[in-house]
Amino acid sequence: MIRGLYTSASGMMAEMVRNDVSANNLANVNTTGYKKDEVLFMTFPEVLIQRVNDQKQSEISPRPVIGTLGAGAIVDEVITSHEQGQxxxxxxxxxxxxxxxxxxxxxxxxxxxxxxxxxxxxxxxxxxxxxxxxxxxxxxxxxxxxxxxxxxxxxxxxxxxxxxxxxxxxxxxxxxxxxxxxxxxxxxxxxxxxxxxxxxxxxxxxxASNVNVITEMVNMITIMRAYEANQKMIQAHDVTLGQAIEIGRQQ
Structure with a gap:
């Protein structure tokens, strides 16, 4: 559960950087010779999830595997596109x-x-x-x-x-x-x-600048949607944690 908070938080921080880059591109759409920036993401290593409470078939056999879980993403680097402008x-x-x-x-x-x-x-x-x-x-x-x-x-x-x-x-x-x-x-x-x-x-x-206004506006909308989705995930985790704490108090 705590891992889910970190995953959502890292996603929000990455989208904030992406938003700043897109905003700067739009601000320089009329700047002569300006070259737009692009954000490259890097994911944390995926975590192998197993059913820890299942009975092992033998001492050497692993626990049943559920699958992999993404551990979030961070900004790898911000690169410049040197594509020629009009x-x-x-x-x-x-x-x-x-x-x-x-x-x-x-x-x-x-x-x-x-x-x-x-x-x-x-x-x-x-x-x-x-x-x-x-x-x-x-x-x-x-x-x-x-x-x-x-x-x-x-x-x-x-x-x-x-x-x-x-x-x-x-x-x-x-x-x-x-x-x-x-x-x-x-x-x-x-x-x-x-x-x-x-x-x-x-x-x-x-x-002219090589910034495409329509593309950047679409990127801004996509960024806001992704940011809001991560925000809602944190809120959901917060509610779940609160319920878990309340159950622990009652026991």
Missing amino acids: LRESTNPFDMAIAGEGFFVVQNDRGTFYTRNGSFTLDSQGYLVTTQGDYVMGQAGRIKIGSSNNVLVDAAGNVSVDGQQTAVIRIVTVADKAALTKAGDSLFTGGQAAAGNAGQVKQKSIE
Whole structure:
């Protein structure tokens, strides 16, 4: 009976984590380059249930087996889905998206990061930066555009200003995306970066979040139903325990 309480409680705690993850996904549905998170569960080892009061047939034979009993579930890990989001057209000549594999490389005071958020602009000194002010890195360092709006970026990431090539946007791929860690503002850190097999750069485009609103809403409903079911199980166990205690007092 006590095991049943632990099983239901672990289920409720797991659903709370799942609810927080889905809520965060929904909150970032309009965040450029955002990658949704998913929850992976792990079950406790199942317990073999036997009829302990049955008479053994012999000294070496086991008690009759009823079956197995699940001992609850916990959150194993929260993973990030790197599925590409929809590419949307933009009127900003500094907006860019990557069609296929790869990440833009940006740099700030905290270090170097990777991102799929290509919503770029120019700072006061004419450098290409993110909306948070992080420098967008090229093959030779920071990319300086100047004051011109006559900027063309081809599929390979070559940047031309007023007809003259000035830089090449640095795009890297990460073979093991599971090694990447979210650092906020659609930034990632960690992982072993490589230069090959990158996708094509699309100027005047941005990559939308890969969150599916309908799927997340269905997940939220499923989570609430599972949470309520575990809650009712705890209430049922509480009533049963109360009755057992009352019977024990009378005896």
